[in-house]
Amino acid sequence: NGSLSNHNGVRRELKRLGMTFETENDTEVGAAFISHKLQSGETLGNALEATLTDLDGFFTFVVGTKNGFGVVRDPIACKPAVMAETDQYVAFGSEYRALVNLPGIETARVWEPEPATVYFWER
Amino acid sequence: MEIYDLAADGLRGLNASLHALKGTTNQTAWQVKNPKGAHAIAAGIDAPIDVTVLGSTGYYCAGMNKQATVRIKGSAGPGVAENMMSGTVIIDGDASQYAGATGRGGLLVIKGNASSRCGISMKGIEIVVHGNIGHMSAFMAQSGSLVVLGDAGEALGDSLYEARLFVRGSVKSLGADCIEKEMRPEHIALLADLLKRGEADHLARPEEFRRYGSARKLYTFNIDNAAAY
Numbered sequence: 001n002g003s004l005s006n007h008n009g010v011r012r013e014l015k016r017l018g019m020t021f022e023t024e025n026d027t028e029v030g031a032a033f034i035s036h037k038l039q040s041g042e043t044l045g046n047a048l049e050a051t052l053t054d055l056d057g058f059f060t061f062v063v064g065t066k067n068g069f070g071v072v073r074d075p076i077a078c079k080p081a082v083m084a085e086t087d088q089y090v091a092f093g094s095e096y097r098a099l100v101n102l103p104g105i106e107t108a109r110v111w112e113p114e115p116a117t118v119y120f121w122e123r
Numbered sequence: 124m125e126i127y128d129l130a131a132d133g134l135r136g137l138n139a140s141l142h143a144l145k146g147t148t149n150q151t152a153w154q155v156k157n158p159k160g161a162h163a164i165a166a167g168i169d170a171p172i173d174v175t176v177l178g179s180t181g182y183y184c185a186g187m188n189k190q191a192t193v194r195i196k197g198s199a200g201p202g203v204a205e206n207m208m209s210g211t212v213i214i215d216g217d218a219s220q221y222a223g224a225t226g227r228g229g230l231l232v233i234k235g236n237a238s239s240r241c242g243i244s245m246k247g248i249e250i251v252v253h254g255n256i257g258h259m260s261a262f263m264a265q266s267g268s269l270v271v272l273g274d275a276g277e278a279l280g281d282s283l284y285e286a287r288l289f290v291r292g293s294v295k296s297l298g299a300d301c302i303e304k305e306m307r308p309e310h311i312a313l314l315a316d317l318l319k320r321g322e323a324d325h326l327a328r329p330e331e332f333r334r335y336g337s338a339r340k341l342y343t344f345n346i347d348n349a350a351a352y
Contacts, residue, residue, distance in 0.1 A: 077239060077258075080201060080220065096200055097160030097181050110179075110198065112219060112238055115258065 001079070002027050002059025010055065030055060034063055048072040048118040062092050063120075070120035077115035084108040090121055125150050130157035134164065144170040160200065165193050168210075185212045188229060201238075204231045207248055213322070220257070223250045226267065232321045239276065242269045245286050251321025261288055262298065270317050272327050280335050284342050288335040289314050291327055300341035304334045 004010075007026035010033060015021065019032045033055065037047035044063060048070050051061060055074075060081045063070045071092055073081055084091045084099050086108045093099045096110065113119055127137050137155060144150060153174040158164055162181035165174050168191040176184065179197030188207045195203070198216030205221070207229040217235035224240070226248025233241075233250070239257030242250050245267040252269075258276035261269050264286030274292035281298020287310070288301075297303075306329075314329035340348040 078220075082219075095160065095181060096179055096198070097162070100159040111217075115239075 002030050002055070002057055002061070002074075004029060004055055004057035004059065006056040026057070027059075030059060030061055034061065038065065044068045044070045044122065045118050045120045048120065052116050052118075060094075068120060068122040070118065071113050072118045073113050073115050075116040077113075081113050082110065083113055083119070084110045125153045126156065127153060128156045129161055129164070130159060134161055138163065138166060141165060141168050141170075141172075141174070144168075144172060148172065158197070162200070165191070168193070171210075179216065185210075188212060198235065199233075204229070204248070207231065217254070218252075223248050226250075230320055232323075234322070236273065242267070242286070245269065249317060249320075251317055251323055253321075253323055253326060255292070258295070259298070261286060261301075264288070268313065268317055270314065270321060270323070270332070272323060280337070282341055283335075283337040285337060287313070289317075289332040290335065291332045294333075294335070297335065300338045301335055302338045304336045306330075306332070306334050310334055 004026040007029040011029045014032050014036055019036050034047045037050055058074050058079055060073045060079050080094050082093055082096050086104045091099055091102055099105055148170055151172045155176045158176050158178040158180050160179055160181045164180050164184045166183055166186040169189040171190045173192045175194045177196050180195055181200040183202045183205055184199050185193040186205045188210045190210045192211045195214045199214050199218045201219040201221055203218050203222045204212040205224045207226040209228045211230045213232045215234050218233045218237045220238045221240040221243050222237045223231040223242050225244045227246045229248055231250045233252045236254035237252045237256045239259055241256040241260040242264055243262045245264045247267045249267055250269045252271045255273035256271050256275050259278045261280045263282045265284040266286050268287045271290045275290050275294045277295045278298035279294050280288050280301030283301045311329045318324040
């Protein structure tokens, strides 16, 4: 989710580049931005890095692809985010409570992703 | 010992029981099992009791605490001990954002790391963090003390009033009107006491810390200082 301030300009540019939109929603622009990067051949990591320079506002993006999973928070990172990692999985939630019933959560590494830092895993 | 199973009996039952304990009670020791990240656990207590939460909590654990000692055997979500008036909160793990926010009294001890905005708008609370603190900590902190054995993130003490900040590790950057200040004997003594009460006197000595405080040009604003920001 996000609260983007430059989403109108980014939407116009992405439309020009061939992306289509269903709504006026700013988070949809975030999703389209990342999708466009991936379609252009960027890695998931680089697509998420680009959000930090090209998107303005508060956001936490969680992206799943066919073989990957990535998370990025804006540089101010006021919005909550927590992650858990074991040998078996990596999990994301906006609060710890969402993760409590995961197997092995008691011994998982639980941390809050750092601001402006891309975390991604790929098979 | 009163043992409360949060998963079985619910949050409202727990907090209602804790709120029913008026100034004097002989039910002074409580354990809360299966917290599972629930919010507002042990918020609003006003009694000199001891509550141990056996796991990690959600938001606002021990919020508005008065007189009680609340121990969290795990990590705490955002806003732990927010607006605490008195008493003690001790977290064995990490604390999420705005720990101790707007706290007016009492002692908050975080044995792991604290996240961003630790001690924001503190109004008398004392906070001792054994690990690191995140960015924008002690933002607009009015009074009280913040002691950090580890490192501090960006914009420490932005728009600071008279709260005292002591950091042993590195400070990524200082916020508006926050400056390093001289450590004098009274600060060493204050810090020694805080480290002791914060269960950190075996981890650090007062002499290892630097003191940060307000330059007093922003909250006692003079137009001549406008360029400083």
